[in-house]
Each structure stands twice: as structure tokens, then as C-alpha cells.
Amino acid sequence: MQYETVIGLEVHVQLQTRSKMFCGCPADYQNAPANSRVCPVCLGLPGALPVINRKAVEYTIMTGLALGCRIPGYSKFDRKNYPYPDLMKGYQVSQYDLPLAEEGALEIDLDGAAKSVGVMRVHLEEDAAKLQHFPEAAGDAYSLVDVNRAGVPLMEVVSAPDLRSPEEARAYLVTLHSIMQYLGVSSANMQDGNFRCDANVSLRPAGSAEFGTRTEVKNMNSFRAVYLALNYEVERQQRILEDGGRIVQETRGWVEERGVTVSQRSKEHAHDYRYFPEPDLPPLAVAAGWVEEIRRRLPELADRRKARFIEEYGLPRYDADLLTGTRAMADYFEAALALRPPAGPDTKTFAKNVSNWMLGDLSRLMNLENRDITEVRVTPAHLVELLALIDAGTLSGTIAKTVLEEAFTSGAEPAKIVREKGYSQINDSSVVEAAVAQALADNPQAVADYVKGKETAARFLVGQVMKLTRGQAKPELALELVQAGLVAIRDAEGTP
Amino acid sequence: MDELQGQRRDELWELTLDQARAGLERRAFSSVELTQSCLERIQQVEDRVKSFVTVTGEIALEQAAKADRARAAGAAGPLTGIPMQLKDLICTRDIRTTCSSRMLENYVPVYSATVAEKLFDQGAVLLGKGNMDEFAMGSSCENSAFFPTHNPWDLQRVPGGSSGGAAAAVAAGEAVFALGSDTGGSIRQPASLCGVVGLKPTYGLVSRYGLIAFASSLDQIGPVGKDVTDCALVLNAIAGYDAKDSTSLPEGLPDFTRGLTGKLDGLRLGLPEEYFVAGMQPGVREATLKAVETLEGLGAAVEPVSLPTTEYALACYYIIAPSECSANLARYDGVKFGYSYQDTPDMWEAMESTRQYGFGPEVKRRIMLGTYALSSGYYDAYYRQAQQVRTLIRQDFARVFEKVDALVTPTSPVVAFPLGEKTADPVQMYLIDVCTLPINIAGLPALSVPCGFAEGLPVGMQLIGPHLSEERLLSIAYAYEQATEWHKAKPKL
Numbered sequence: 010m011q012y013e014t015v016i017g018l019e020v021h022v023q024l025q026t027r028s029k030m031f032c033g034c035p036a037d038y039q040n041a042p043a044n045s046r047v048c049p050v051c052l053g054l055p056g057a058l059p060v061i062n063r064k065a066v067e068y069t070i071m072t073g074l075a076l077g078c079r080i081p082g083y084s085k086f087d088r089k090n091y092p093y094p095d096l097m098k099g100y101q102v103s104q105y106d107l108p109l110a111e112e113g114a115l116e117i118d119l120d121g122a123a124k125s126v127g128v129m130r131v132h133l134e135e136d137a138a139k140l141q142h143f144p145e146a147a148g149d150a151y152s153l154v155d156v157n158r159a160g161v162p163l164m165e166v167v168s169a170p171d172l173r174s175p176e177e178a179r180a181y182l183v184t185l186h187s188i189m190q191y192l193g194v195s196s197a198n199m200q201d202g203n204f205r206c207d208a209n210v211s212l213r214p215a216g217s218a219e220f221g222t223r224t225e226v227k228n229m230n231s232f233r234a235v236y237l238a239l240n241y242e243v244e245r246q247q248r249i250l251e252d253g254g255r256i257v258q259e260t261r262g263w264v265e266e267r268g269v270t271v272s273q274r275s276k277e278h279a280h281d282y283r284y285f286p287e288p289d290l291p292p293l294a295v296a297a298g299w300v301e302e303i304r305r306r307l308p309e310l311a312d313r314r315k316a317r318f319i320e321e322y323g324l325p326r327y328d329a330d331l332l333t334g335t336r337a338m339a340d341y342f343e344a345a346l347a348l349r350p351p352a353g354p355d356t357k358t359f360a361k362n363v364s365n366w367m368l369g370d371l372s373r374l375m376n377l378e379n380r381d382i383t384e385v386r387v388t389p390a391h392l393v394e395l396l397a398l399i400d401a402g403t404l405s406g407t408i409a410k411t412v413l414e415e416a417f418t419s420g421a422e423p424a425k426i427v428r429e430k431g432y433s434q435i436n437d438s439s440v441v442e443a444a445v446a447q448a449l450a451d452n453p454q455a456v457a458d459y460v461k462g463k464e465t466a467a468r469f470l471v472g473q474v475m476k477l478t479r480g481q482a483k484p485e486l487a488l489e490l491v492q493a494g495l496v497a498i499r500d501a502e503g504t505p
Numbered sequence: 506m507d508e509l510q511g512q513r514r515d516e517l518w519e520l521t522l523d524q525a526r527a528g529l530e531r532r533a534f535s536s537v538e539l540t541q542s543c544l545e546r547i548q549q550v551e552d553r554v555k556s557f558v559t560v561t562g563e564i565a566l567e568q569a570a571k572a573d574r575a576r577a578a579g580a581a582g583p584l585t586g587i588p589m590q591l592k593d594l595i596c597t598r599d600i601r602t603t604c605s606s607r608m609l610e611n612y613v614p615v616y617s618a619t620v621a622e623k624l625f626d627q628g629a630v631l632l633g634k635g636n637m638d639e640f641a642m643g644s645s646c647e648n649s650a651f652f653p654t655h656n657p658w659d660l661q662r663v664p665g666g667s668s669g670g671a672a673a674a675v676a677a678g679e680a681v682f683a684l685g686s687d688t689g690g691s692i693r694q695p696a697s698l699c700g701v702v703g704l705k706p707t708y709g710l711v712s713r714y715g716l717i718a719f720a721s722s723l724d725q726i727g728p729v730g731k732d733v734t735d736c737a738l739v740l741n742a743i744a745g746y747d748a749k750d751s752t753s754l755p756e757g758l759p760d761f762t763r764g765l766t767g768k769l770d771g772l773r774l775g776l777p778e779e780y781f782v783a784g785m786q787p788g789v790r791e792a793t794l795k796a797v798e799t800l801e802g803l804g805a806a807v808e809p810v811s812l813p814t815t816e817y818a819l820a821c822y823y824i825i826a827p828s829e830c831s832a833n834l835a836r837y838d839g840v841k842f843g844y845s846y847q848d849t850p851d852m853w854e855a856m857e858s859t860r861q862y863g864f865g866p867e868v869k870r871r872i873m874l875g876t877y878a879l880s881s882g883y884y885d886a887y888y889r890q891a892q893q894v895r896t897l898i899r900q901d902f903a904r905v906f907e908k909v910d911a912l913v914t915p916t917s918p919v920v921a922f923p924l925g926e927k928t929a930d931p932v933q934m935y936l937i938d939v940c941t942l943p944i945n946i947a948g949l950p951a952l953s954v955p956c957g958f959a960e961g962l963p964v965g966m967q968l969i970g971p972h973l974s975e976e977r978l979l980s981i982a983y984a985y986e987q988a989t990e991w992h993k994a995k996p997k998l
Contacts, residue, residue: 049616053836055609055717056596056618058750088832090879092856099835149850154840283879285888288722288829290751 011215012250014243015223016178016208017170020185021163022195023136023203024068029160030135031059031102038157039201051160053097058289061086065162066109066293068194069133071303072164073110075188075310076128080300084109085292086133090283094152095137097159105284108132109295115168115188116312117180126181127169136161164194170209170220175239179232182206186232187311191336199231206235210242212250221246222256226270228263238263242270314339322346322360331368337382342367345389350397362396370410374417386420387413395423407480408432432481441474441482445490448473449498460499467491517542518678519995522587522735525681529576529586536576536586539681540569540630543588547632547679550998555654556664556674558593559601560633572628584742585628590680592668593634594641595726596715597621600631604717605649606639608837608844608863618715619750620684620726620743627742632680635670639865640834641688641719643667644937646695647928648867655924656699657996658962662921665695671729672699677998682739683729688719689822690916690941692727693953697916697965700955700994702982703729704736705941707973708948709754711740712747718833720826721752723945732992733954733983737761740975756973764980767987769803774981775810775909780940785918788959793915796956796966796985800913803984810909814901817894818943819935824878824891825946830868831875837863870931899947906971911981914940916953916965940967950975954982955991963994 029036032050049057073080087105110131117124138159142152166185172178186204189197197204211223226242229235241263246256261270286292309317311333318329318339333339345363346356353359371392375385395413398404404412404427412423412432419426426432448470449456455473459466467488474487517539520528528534544562551557565588572586591597594604596614598621603609617625625631638648646654646669654669656662657677664673668685672695675683685692687705696703704727711726718724728739740761747753776797781790801807839845839859846858864872878887905912917937927934944951949969956966966985970978986992 052841054614054616054842055602055604055612055836056594056614056713056715057616058714058752060749060751090832090835092835092838094838094840094852094856097836097841098832099838100832152852281881283831283876283881283884285828285832285879285884288720288752289718 010251012212012247013215013217014174015170015211015213015220016172016175016239018168018172018178018181019207019209020166020168020182021205021207022072022166022189022197024065024162024164025193025195025203026062026064026068026162028062030062030065030133030162031160034160036161038161041157043153043155044157046157047159051097052156053099053159059102059287061290061293062162065133065164066295067303068162068192069109069131069164070295070300071192071307072166072189072194073113073131074300074304074307075192076110076113076115076131076166078110078113078128078131080110080295081107082295082297083107083292084295086287086290087284088287089134091280093137094154095140095159097138097156101134101137102287102290103134103284104132109293115181115184117177117184119177119180124177126171126177129167129169131164131166134163134165135159136163170211175236175243178208178239179236182232182235187335191308191310193308193336202230208235208239208242210239210246211256212243212246221250222258224256224258224270225260226263227260227273230265234263234265237268238270241268245270308336311336311339318342323357324360324364328361328364328368332364335382338367341382341389345392348390348393350393353397353400359396363392366392366396366413370413371417374414378417385417387416391416391423398423398427402483403427404432405480405484441478441486441490444474444477444482445470445487445494447477448491449494456495456498459495460502467495470495518546518681520681521731522584522681522738523732525587526583526738529581536569536572536588536630537566539586540565540588540632543632543678543680546677550657550677550679553655553660553998554657554673554677554679555652556636556670556677556679557590557633558603558605558636558649558651558670561600561631562633564600565630565632568625568628568630572630575628582627582742583738584624586630587628587681588630588632589624590632590635590671590674590683591621591624592637592671592683592685594637594686594717594719595621595634595684596717597631597634600634602634602717603651604640605637605651606864606868607650608859609717610650610844612843614715616715619712619747621715623743624684629742635668635674635683635685637670638667638691638867640717640830640868641667641686641691641724642830642867642871644690644694644934645922645924645927646670646673647924648865650865653924656921656962657998658700659921662923662962663698665698665917665921667691667695668703668729669695672696672701672703675699675701675729675731676996678995682731682735684726684739684743685729686716686719686724686726687941687945688723688725688826689945690938692729693941693951693965693967694917694938696729696953697955697967698921698963700963700965700991700996701729701731702733702736702952702954702992703727704740704952704975704978705944705950706740706744706975707754707950708945709752710744710950710973710975712745712750712753714747714749718829720829721833722829723822723826725945733979733986734762734765736952737765737979737983740979744975754973759976761976761979764976765983766980767984769800769805769981769984772805772911772981773909774800774805774807775905775912776807777810777812777815777905777912777914779812779815780914782918782939784936785915786920786959789915789918789920789964792957792959792964793913793966796989797913799988800981800985803988805981807913808909810905810912812901812905812943814894814898815943818898818946819939821891821894821898821946822938822942823874823935824887825895827871827875828878828888828891829875831872831879834864834868834872839863867931895946898943902943902947902949902969902971910970911974911978912969914967914969916940916967920959920962920964944969948972950978952978952982954985955994956985956989957991958994963991
């Protein structure tokens, strides 16, 4: 029988607000010493009360708007009850039946074909503490609790069961991830756990309208892991169904090392979360004016920006694709364009130049050092300065690469590097002439080849001139003078 | 002069807050002397009354000395140097705060509740922490995990609850005033049973930050005082918006002593028939109706009114309060603070045993009730239904307050009952709060003021007003108090 795969994704996104969801503690817990970002509220001490972080609500509404959601005028928080040592109050403050955003959609690109995937809701909640387990080997097993993460704002984006393959699931995730970064609401780093994904997976006979029994797959820490885990889970379910078996509704964890999903707990014994409205927080009245104000501040997202780069700057699709891969990359590009010197090349030429340097040498250096554009010490202004030095004839392309490398390492301005290291292109023809004379004298064989009609020998001689001038001779001038010298020799020897 | 001061000093603990304030202001005695007098009184009667879980004598004397210095420096307010007791669910930094529970027997908070900070900032002196029903669940103070508090009027009887310690301490003269908390009557009912004044403010008037929660949508901190003026002075000190409590009200505050004029002209009072319940002691009814006559004599127009949803309040309350408590008390699992069962290597067993041994029977009963009411499949029938009833109860009050300015009812249908009489039957215990619960459900202010005696024990009259009508309620109670002598009666200890 032919089966159809049905996948829905629940993505948890940590919001990068300054403070936590319900207290004033800093939310950047990642590099802080254990239990140093805590207060009575996020520790869940008796008597402490939550206060809503307005920025987190704003980020959630912004995400909802970017996903085309409806933003209801009335929303509220609820308590989700379950006991666990990482949950400081024994309940999580979350949203149950009145999320901040609902009924949106996300368009994904599948090899050029667009597909709209429903987004059922976007809601806001608080993250739990982090448990560290220490195994029995060193004595009794024990666990430690780090409360720094407790109370960090967590946004949950729930898709409709519209995804039909692990490929579609991956495309959805990649697109959603890009949107989070473009909105600037999250650093959305999967390895660091601030962009986490759970998947609901089921199969049904092709053409059937009813859903099959689903499993929930957890513990996938990269796009690749999501793709592999879903592939495994789809195959596992298919095998069971083909053997006439029955899918058990359960939670399954992806075990990266073994490449399998394993049963974690059966849904038949699932928690009853006993949701009820959080009495410590009044309901939220979301003013339409506020929503409109947030909508006006929505940044341009990747798709639009890519189209604009092609249209406005005449960039090839390939360049535009790479430049809009992250918002930081695109911002860098446009920051550089904004600094185009008035006397310089026209916008489109300049844009292509910047693009070439960003996607070429700068990206090569970034890859070598494993840095992303936000960590690069060469500012857009530095890059533009470098391009201006080339245009002015001060630097050859070859030397410019060297200057970029040095700027990449030291963070110094290109002009300063050129000044201090004595890099500059030699425009003085008398200096170049001397080098040419030397090159011709040192390489009689090449000269002879040229005279015999082997014109490529001239290129070799230009190389020698560049060597003698440590690359600083202006290449056009070197070529011109080499050719003039050779012609003079050939004329003197008489044309064969 | 020395003799005179010595004579006065023996009686300092008997002063009302307002009298003590006046004495301190004119330097008739110091706060240290006043505090010493209260501490001596505690020594004298505490082994019989048992209103304190913790007495903080040293801290009190330090704070008193500091208050005296502040006064000498010209920086004194109405509460500067006044000794008080705080119910033991109000967090006090570095001072044990137990909720009268084994679970928190050795719990020392790292921060103070907003009300405690406010009082400390204004120079009030902490004598200690008041006994209560465990986690404020109870109506007799017998659910304290440590010991019951005894009614100063009859030591064989309960002081009421859950703020039994607060009411008993004020009645016995151990503290000049006390703070209690009221979730379903926990300030007003013990005030009534102990013959003192207790006020439950409008929900949101006083910050709950640092109040260890029982039922978050019902809890409210309020004063217990020797008379109405004292309660107004304390309310002035503790009321007001707090950014740390999202449910606190942003409204500006009046001076709550402003209405203490003794005039009731043009006042319309409602007498809700539903509050004169079957099973009410005849003496309570008589005392209340007599008090109503006094109010009429003072110029108030009294008319019968009806609050038809009253009969559903008890059921509504016993869904909502336990539901909220089942979540509020989930944090006591022995992992982070408080009592922790250690005698097992298994995490779940440790958490379960912590709760099994750390909580008393009434707390466990309410956690189970709430857990059940919120469970999937029961939510609609219980919690949702209770919330709908809550709305109806609110509307009932709103309708009545279109016609009258305030309501008069008995605070408790019975006077103080013998210790142990109702402990075996939770429902009988719950029924005692039938006149006070609806007010918490509606979030309204109400106070209890002494209005006579039945069977030799104090009876309290309850005044209920619309949202933020504290000033009016205090004004009515003050006029009544001026016309009667009940508040001057003191127990013989």
C-alpha cells in the first residue's frame, strides 16, 4: 500500500530579550556561572510573583505578524502543571486556549515550487531550569539544577500537520529559522538549544482523509538531525504498518549516535497538565494600535530582500541568495553599499564589486577561521575603503587581497595598513622601466621566445617585473612597458 | 515623675496604636519601653495564648531603638516605633517564615514581602510571626503544624482562623496590631471571634508580593487592630500599587483616616437576608440586629436586600481555592528549600515522601480537591462552572450596590467554639466561613468590628462595600464604634 507521510512541527524559540519572561534577571544565561542569574521569582520561592516582560510579548506578536497570523485583542497566560525538578514552581506559565497569535502560514520553497504550510499558533511561555546528570560510575548517581535558564522567554510556533516529507519539514525549519534571525527576536542557534524542534509524525494510506496514529519525536539538535530522525521514523512506521502492526502513540527520542528513535514514554500514561488561567497575571488586552505599530516596524524578510537585491542592484540570483542567507550578511552588504563614494562606480557595478569581495575573499577568510559576519573585524567601511584604493589605482587586486587578510586579522583600516607596510601600486614609470629592463636582461630565453613569435612569453616577463617590484607595479603599466621593450628588441633584430 | 513613668510603663501594652503613636509623639515613653512592655506581656500570657510561632525579641528591641533615634532626628511617621506581629506567611528576610507548616519549619526567606518592607521602612517594630492554620487553610488555627492558638476570651476555645495568631495577639495585648491574610474570611472571622477589628481590603489594594500564596485570586493582606482607627492607620501604611504584583491596583490612595468623622447621614445600608443562615447562633443574630439598630440611630437608612447567589458561594470557593492551591503548593517538593525527605535514592519517592510528611491533612485534602477539580474531563464541570458562578456572585453584589452603600451581616454565624469540636468534620469547619467567603470571591472589601457578646464571647459585625470603598467602611465602623463600648472590652488573662 502507498502511504502518505504527515508531519507537524512544534518549534521552541528562546527570545533574546534583555531580561527574563517574568522577572528582571538577565536572560543571557548561556555563559554565566551556574545559578548566578536568579532571583526569588525565577527560583520559584514562596511568595514571589511574575511580571510580564513586554518585549517578549512584542517579539511574539512580531513573529505572529511575520507568519501572517491573526493577533487577537485578548490573550492570557495559563498554568501548565507537572512536577519535575527543573520546573521551579511545579507549573510552567504558558498559554493554553488564547495564544498571542494564531492561524498563519509559512511559505516554503521546494526546488523552486512554493508550498504554504499552516501555522496554527504562536504562544509565549517560560523556559525550565537545566538539569545536569552525573552517572553512577563515580559513586551514587546524582543530578544538579542550574536555574539560570529558568524563566527565559520561550516562544512556541506550532505548524499544522501540513508537511508531507522530511524534506518539507527541513525546508520549513530552515525558513522559520531565517525568519527568527531576520526579525532579530532570537539568536536561534540550534546547538545552543535556543531553537528546538519536536515533530509529530504519522502515516496514512494515500488518499485517506483521516490521520494515522502519531508519535512525537524529540531530542533533535540540528537541521540534519531533524531530517535523519524523521526519515528513520517514517520508515519505522511504514515497516510496522506493512507488517500489519499498529503504531503506538508515544514520545520517541532521537539517538544521534545510533541513528534511531527510541520510545521514551507512552502517551497512554501521559500527564494531565491541568491547565487553568494564571491568577497572578491579569489577562492581556492587546491594543490594535500596538499591533499596527509593531507591524510597521517589521523588518524586510529574506525572500523580499533577495528579490530586491536582484531588482535594485542587478545582482545574479546566486549572489542574492548567499547575501540574504542571514540578516547579518545582508545588513553588512547594504551597509557597505550605503558608503559608496560619490565619484566611484555606479550602484550596480559597486554592488557587484562588494558582493564579489564578500562572497569571495571575505567568505574564504571567514570559513578558515570559522567566524560569521557578525564576528568579522573588517567593517563595511573598511571594505569600501579597500575598494576605493583599488579604484584609485593605489592597490592591485593581488595586494588588495593581502591587505584584506591583514585587516581581517588585525582589524586595522586598509589605508593604514597600506601606509605602514608600504603597500601601494607603483605608478612611476621610471621605476617600472628599470624593473622591465632588468627582467629583459635576466631572461634572454623568454625574450628570444617572444622574438620568435611566442607572444605568451610577454606574460611571463610581466610576472618577473611584478616579482622584482614585490607586486607593486601597476600591472597595466608593466605589461605596456614589457611589450614596448620587446617590440624594440624585435625591431632591432629585424623582422623575420 | 519616675513613679509616673513606671506606672505608665506597666500598661503600655494596653494602648491602641493611635494612643501609642500619640504617646511616642509627645515623648511620654520611648519605643523601646513600649516594645519591652509588649515583650513582657508576651512572656506573661504567651504560654497560654500561643499566638506566636516565632518571637523576635532581639530584633524588636533593635528596631525600637532605631525608631527612637529616627524620632529624635525628626523622621517619624504614625507607625514609627509601634510593635506588631506579622502572620507567618508574610516573608521576612533572614527571619524564619513557616506558614505554620512542617514543610517550611526551618525556611528563612532571602527577601521581605512588600508589606513587611513598607512597615519596616516606616519604623514599625517586629515582635514576631503569628501562628495560623497551615498555609492559611482552616478556620480555627488548629491546623497549625506546631500548636493551636487559644482564644484570649476563653482559653479552651479557638481564636478562629486562619489568622488566629494575629487576632489572639491583638486581643491579648501581645502586639499593638498585626497583619493577617484573608482568602475566605481569615482576617475577619478570627477578628470577630477574638473581639478585635479586622479588615480585608479590596483585592489588589495591598501588594501580595512576598505573601506565601494559598489561593492567588482570593488572597489579600490586611490589618488586625484594637479599633477602627488603628486599622485605618495600618491600611495607610500598607496599601498601594506595587510593580512586583501584577494584580495590584494602580489607583491613587486616599488617607483612610479621613472618613473617621462619626457621621452616617444619608447612608444607605443593606441587610442581605441570605447571610442570616440556618444554624446561626441566636445570640449572634441578636447582637448583629442590635448593631443594625444602632446604625439606624446614627442616621443610616437600612433596607433588606437579596443576594440570591450566596448559597453557591461555598461550593464555588471550594473549587477555586483548592484548584489554585494545588498549583501554588506544587513547588514544595524538597528539591530547592524547606523540608526534604532524604531517606531514599529515588527522586520521585523523595518528592512524594516530602509532600506526604511535610504537609498536614487539611493541606493535602485541599491539594487533592483542587487537583481533581482541574483534571481533564472534570474541568468543565468544576473549575469552569465555578468561574461562571464567580461572575454571577460579582454581578449580584454589583446589583445590590446600585441601591445601597454597604451591607451589614454577621461576620461568623457562631462565636468561638471549643478546641477540637469541629476538627473531625471538615464540612462543618468550612460552613463557618459562609458569611465571609462570597466577599473574597467578588474581590470586595469588608471588615469585622466587635458588636457585642453571645454566650460571653465576642460577636463581630461584618460591613461589606463595593470595590475600593475602604474609606466608607472604616467611616461606618468608626461611627458605630464611637456609639458603643464593645471595642473597649478586654479579655481577662
